[in-house]
Amino acid sequence: AQRVTQPEKLLSVFKGAPVELKCNYSYSGSPELFWYVQYSRQRLQLLLRHISRESIKGFTADLNKGETSFHLKKPFAQEEDSAMYYCALGDGYGGATNKLIFGTGTLLAVQP
Amino acid sequence: DTAVSQTPKYLVTQMGNDKSIKCEQNLGHDTMYWYKQDSKKFLKIMFSYNNKELIINETVPNRFSPKSPDKAHLNLHINSLELGDSAVYFCASSPDGTQYFGPGTRLLVL
Numbered sequence: 001a002q003r004v005t006q007p008e009k010l011l012s013v014f015k016g017a018p019v020e021l022k023c024n025y026s027y028s029g030s031p032e033l034f035w036y037v038q039y040s041r042q043r044l045q046l047l048l049r050h051i052s053r054e055s056i057k058g059f060t061a062d063l064n065k066g067e068t069s070f071h072l073k074k075p076f077a078q079e080e081d082s083a084m085y086y087c088a089l090g091d092g093y094g095g096a097t098n099k100l101i102f103g104t105g106t107l108l109a110v111q112p
Numbered sequence: 113d114t115a116v117s118q119t120p121k122y123l124v125t126q127m128g129n130d131k132s133i134k135c136e137q138n139l140g141h142d143t144m145y146w147y148k149q150d151s152k153k154f155l156k157i158m159f160s161y162n163n164k165e166l167i168i169n170e171t172v173p174n175r176f177s178p179k180s181p182d183k184a185h186l187n188l189h190i191n192s193l194e195l196g197d198s199a200v201y202f203c204a205s206s207p208d209g210t211q212y213f214g215p216g217t218r219l220l221v222l
Contacts, residue, residue: 102155
């Protein structure tokens, strides 16, 4: 069954420290993976999509098919990075049947 | 502004009432979705429409009825509201799998 696991509910780091938000997935086909960010009481915003291989706001994520992981990393955390981060798996290939299966989210708290 | 918009932003109502939430996107996307975010912040898909046709219905109670009058709009009507329906409902649209979310409607059933 398709599943996304984010093992940490809360990750607290100090400003300037490296950040790694873990995401593991279970999917029988070729996965399409995303990271979304939700700042306090705001809409979800796309942070990264694995096929674009971009770096947004200093965050990167690499798809590791062997470990079925798509961990989100940033070398130096900023206070404005504090938010809820969701890893999501696209079920489908961009067609009409594509839905997102979300992990349970990790709340990142960056302390000053 | 090009975006996905939802109305209302907040909705407080009594158990047993019927209410609707509206969603509009001016991004020209063919596919629209409704997601529910519960009190533990867990997000789950409810429905998906492509060009006004229902594509995904994720075992949502039939008290929930989506309606898409055109491909830019996807409304959600909820009959006989229950306490457990209290949540934030997000609309989203997509051109290619990447989904763009609305600001959410915070529903509280008393």
